[in-house]
Amino acid sequence: MSDHHGAPETPALYGVLGEFADADHLLAAAHKVREAGYVRTDAYAPMPVHGLAEALGAKRTKLPFLVLLGGIFGGLAGFGLCYYCSVIAYPMNIGGRPVNTWPAFIPVTFETTILGAAITAVLGMLALNGLPMPYHPLFNIPEFSQASQSRFFICIESKDKKFDEVAASDFLRSIGATHVTTVDN
Amino acid sequence: MATSHSDQRSATAAAAEIPVLAPGHSYGSITDQISSIVLTKGMSRGWLFGLAVSFLLVQVLLVSVVYLIARGVGIWGINVPVGWGFAIIIFVWWVGIGHAGTLISAVLLLLNQSWRTSINRFAEAMTLFAVVCAGMYPLLHLGRIWLFYWLMPIPNTMGIWPQFRSPLLWDVFAVSTYMTVSFLFWYTGLIPDLATLRDRAQSKIGKYTYGMLSFGWRSSARHWRRFDAAYLLLAGIATPLVVSVHTVVGFDFAMSIIPGWHNTLFPPYFVAGAIYSGFAMVLTLAIPLRAAYGLQDFITDRHLDNMAKVMLATSLMVSYGYVMEVFFGFYSANTYEEYLTRNRMIGPYAPAFWSLILCNTLAPQLLWVRKIRLSPVLLWCIAIVANIGMWLERFVIVITSLHRDYLPSSWGMFYPTFWDWSTYIGTIGVFLFLLFLFIRFLPVISIFEMRELLHKEEEHHHE
Numbered sequence: 303m304s305d306h307h308g309a310p311e312t313p314a315l316y317g318v319l320g321e322f323a324d325a326d327h328l329l330a331a332a333h334k335v336r337e338a339g340y341v342r343t344d345a346y347a348p349m350p351v352h353g354l355a356e357a358l359g360a361k362r363t364k365l366p367f368l369v370l371l372g373g374i375f376g377g378l379a380g381f382g383l384c385y386y387c388s389v390i391a392y393p394m395n396i397g398g399r400p401v402n403t404w405p406a407f408i409p410v411t412f413e414t415t416i417l418g419a420a421i422t423a424v425l426g427m428l429a430l431n432g433l434p435m436p437y438h439p440l441f442n443i444p445e446f447s448q449a450s451q452s453r454f455f456i457c458i459e460s461k462d463k464k465f466d467e468v469a470a471s472d473f474l475r476s477i478g479a480t481h482v483t484t485v486d487n
Numbered sequence: 488m489a490t491s492h493s494d495q496r497s498a499t500a501a502a503a504e505i506p507v508l509a510p511g512h513s514y515g516s517i518t519d520q521i522s523s524i525v526l527t528k529g530m531s532r533g534w535l536f537g538l539a540v541s542f543l544l545v546q547v548l549l550v551s552v553v554y555l556i557a558r559g560v561g562i563w564g565i566n567v568p569v570g571w572g573f574a575i576i577i578f579v580w581w582v583g584i585g586h587a588g589t590l591i592s593a594v595l596l597l598l599n600q601s602w603r604t605s606i607n608r609f610a611e612a613m614t615l616f617a618v619v620c621a622g623m624y625p626l627l628h629l630g631r632i633w634l635f636y637w638l639m640p641i642p643n644t645m646g647i648w649p650q651f652r653s654p655l656l657w658d659v660f661a662v663s664t665y666m667t668v669s670f671l672f673w674y675t676g677l678i679p680d681l682a683t684l685r686d687r688a689q690s691k692i693g694k695y696t697y698g699m700l701s702f703g704w705r706s707s708a709r710h711w712r713r714f715d716a717a718y719l720l721l722a723g724i725a726t727p728l729v730v731s732v733h734t735v736v737g738f739d740f741a742m743s744i745i746p747g748w749h750n751t752l753f754p755p756y757f758v759a760g761a762i763y764s765g766f767a768m769v770l771t772l773a774i775p776l777r778a779a780y781g782l783q784d785f786i787t788d789r790h791l792d793n794m795a796k797v798m799l800a801t802s803l804m805v806s807y808g809y810v811m812e813v814f815f816g817f818y819s820a821n822t823y824e825e826y827l828t829r830n831r832m833i834g835p836y837a838p839a840f841w842s843l844i845l846c847n848t849l850a851p852q853l854l855w856v857r858k859i860r861l862s863p864v865l866l867w868c869i870a871i872v873a874n875i876g877m878w879l880e881r882f883v884i885v886i887t888s889l890h891r892d893y894l895p896s897s898w899g900m901f902y903p904t905f906w907d908w909s910t911y912i913g914t915i916g917v918f919l920f921l922l923f924l925f926i927r928f929l930p931v932i933s934i935f936e937m938r939e940l941l942h943k944e945e946e947h948h949h950e
Contacts, residue, residue: 325942332708345708348514348683349938355712365716373724380660383640387648394650406652409735413657413664416728420668420721424675427717431710434702441705447686449706450679452514452938 316439316487317342317459318470319446320479325351327478328454332357334477335456340470342462346440346449368426369419376418380411439487457485505792507602508940509784517785517937521930522687524780530927533779538923544916551910552627560630562906569889569901574628576881577911579736579757580764581621581918582662583877587765588614589669589729592676593722602793604940605785608933609776609925610769611673616921617768618666620914625658627910654738661735668728672721678704679714679935733761740884746823747831747888750815756808760877763801763847766794767873772922774867776931785932788861795860798873802851805880809848823893831887835900840883846876 322328325347332345336359345354384407388394393401428434440446440457449455456479458470471482555562565572588610595603626635638659640649649656681701688694704710737757740748770791777786816828831840850872859865891898925931 346706347708347711348518348706349679349935349942350711350715351708351942354708358708360709360712363713363716365713366720369720369724384651387640388651392646392648403652409654409657409731409738410651410660412731413660413728416724416731417664417667419724420671423717423720423724424671427675427713428702430713431707433704433710436698436703438703438705446705450683450686450704451518 313460314487315460315467316485317457317462317465318467318474319440319443319455319457319483319485320471320474320477321445321481321483322454322456322479325454328456329354329357331456331474331477331479335458335473338473339464340458340462342459342465344457344459346446346455346457348449348451348453363430365423365426365430369423372422372426373415373419377411377415379418380414381407383414384410439485443483443485445481445483460487505787505789507605507787507789508937508944509787512784512941514938514941517941518683518687518934520782521785521932521934521937522684524926525684525928525930526687526689526693534923534927538920541916541919541923544913545920546916547909548913548916551906551913554906555627555910556632560628562904563910564902564904564907566899566901568892568897568899569886571628571885571889572901573903573907573911574624575739576878576885577914578621578624578628579881579885580878581617581624581914582665582733582736583757583761583764583881584768584874585614585617585621585665585669585765586729586733586758586761587769588612588617589665589672589725590762590765591769592672593725593729596719596722597726601940601943602790604936605782605787605932606769606773606790606794607936608673608676609772609922609931611669611676612922612925612929612931613768613772614669614765615666615673616918616925618662618669619921620918622662622666623914623917625655625662654735654742657735658739661732665728665732668721668725672718672725675714675718675721676933676936677929678702679706680930680933682706683934684930730758733758740888745888745892746821746827747812747884750812752808752811752815756805756811759801759804759808760880763798763805764874764877766798766801767870767877770794770798770866770870771874774863774870776926778863780926780931782932785937788863791863791866792857792860795854795866795869798870799851799854802847802854802873806848809844827888827891830891831883834887834891836883836887836890839879840887843876843879843883846872847880850876 320331322331328345328347329351332343332354335343336357341359343358345351345358347354381404385402388403388407389401395401440449445453446455456474458465458474460467467484471484474482563572563574565574588607591603591610592607595607626632629635637643638649638656640651649659678701681697682704685694685697685701688697734754734757737754741750741753743749773786773794774791777783813828816824819825831837850869853859853865853869859869886901890901
């Protein structure tokens with residue numbers, strides 16, 4: 303989502319924002335927005351609504367794959383650390399036992415695997431979401447502060463190829479928006 | 488999926504008859520009630536009093552630690568043969584307390600248990616603060632605290648690397664990973680709620696602080712989806728982590744050859760004990776909290792009932808551990824193991840052993856009675872008893888095993904000193920101090936998850 307900003311010439315309008323009565327209406331409206339061919343859209347709800355992002359046409363998230371990579375990297379790093387320290391850098395001959403005592407390295411390897419996966423999950427989620435982003439045009443709309451509390455919105459963004467301010471506003475009203483606002487950039 | 492889920496829900500609801508969320512709430516009322524604890528102006532007297540008392544206790548810790556650094560660990564009661572005194576007892580106790588937080592958050596999330604929602608936030612906070620307290624002990628026990636970085640695998644001028652075959656080094660990795668992951672899990676869950684607080688805050692400082700902390704979260708559906716994925720993945724990896732951390736703590740003992748410690752039972756037995764003491768601590772905190780802030784709508788009797796059942800189940804597991812220890816002691820035909828078992832029961836520390844049986848095995852049996860499970864006051868008393876019992880368990884394991892081992896000539900006694908107690912009380916102060924700050928400045932109940940719960944319940948009514 304990081305491509306929302308940084309374009310050379312920013313259009314004056316960010317998009318039009320329609321408010322919907324509740325989660326069910328929001329979900330139904332999201333399907334209609336997608337069917338009408340709008341692509342650059344987003345919905346805002348005070349809690350996760352199952353299937354909402356898919357209704358807007360969002361693709362599968364890469365996050366689980368990244369977390370897998372993070373975990374593998376963490377595990378290799380952990381085992382590598384144990385191996386390097388105990389076999390290469392500081393080998394100790396204790397009664398002729400092997401220096402690569404891999405079962406003893408499992409606890410550390412396990413912990414670093416978890417650590418790598420967890421850090422990737424959180425940082426990956428933030429990065430894919432384009433956060434932190436302290437400023438966003440939507441924050442200028444007074445009603446939008448309710449999106450984190452009790453109200454539901456759909457925004458059709460001006461970057462959409464089909465976007466036309468009047469048509470998009472009328473369309474949002476026609477699919478049941480109780481209130482439509484234009485959002486300046 | 489939806490129907491089986493609702494069938495399951497209605498079946499459990501019928502059995503319990505107490506809802507996990509009191510009826511009559513809307514998204515707005517949930518948001519109002521939970522965030523009002525944080526966003527009211529001024530400070531209540533009770534809160535200030537609690538903060539002041541816990542702050543005094545933090546000073547007790549400060550004095551104890553300064554004196555420890557000045558004089559060395561000799562100010563504690565540790566000596567030959569008991570070189571592991573309070574430092575390890577209380578380290579294990581705090582780590583154990585921390586476990587319920589992650590367990591409630593992660594395991595119950597994976598198991599789709601809706602009753603976790605109202606208690607996970609402060610259980611996670613409790614985990615973090617308990618691990619902070621626990622983490623101090625190994626460092627203090629080093630004596631030369633300023634050399635703690637020797638535990639880290641970093642290149643140094645001496646060319647010496649840590650011993651990766653030692654459970655004590657595994658502990659460094661386990662506890663620090665646990666702390667990091669607990670923090671990430673807690674903070675990730677907080678982001679949407681911080682955004683709610685940002686949007687509701689009246690003061691400029693509030694808006695700015697919560698705004699920065701929430702990273703500009705704007706409740707977008709696409710964001711929510713990645714958030715959900717990240718949260719679920721974190722829960723999935725935190726679950727084996729919880730088990731591994733206390734297993735490693737169990738290894739600290741089990742990998743040695745001291746009678747009473749050298750036991751394959753230790754890792755699972757430690758994990759069960761950790762869950763038991765963790766749930767006891769959640770109850771100890773939740774019962775006064777919900778009374779003080781009128782949160783009975785969110786933390787209902789159903790929650791207390793369920794947590795009491797988990798306590799009862801884990802108490803039985805721990806008791807199985809006690810029985811097995813005695814069984815191994817005699818069945819092993821090992822003189823030292825046999826003597827240790829006898830010494831625990833009739834030796835100089837017998838009162839501690841029998842009190843632990845009373846606290847951890849007998850007292851929780853009261854939880855079979857539904858009336859007691861539903862009585863907050865009685866439940867609170869049992870939770871306190873369980874906390875004491877788990878403390879005694881660690882005391883008995885650490886002290887009785889060390890004070891008489893193979894050679895009678897090296898036997899001795901351990902007596903905690905004033906500084907042992909003051910350090911312990913000081914860490915309780917740190918725990919409470921952080922908790923009081925948390926209650927005042929962050930939402931104690933996850934607001935967005937409560938809204939989600941309401942949304943799911945409404946869907947269930949539509950069906």
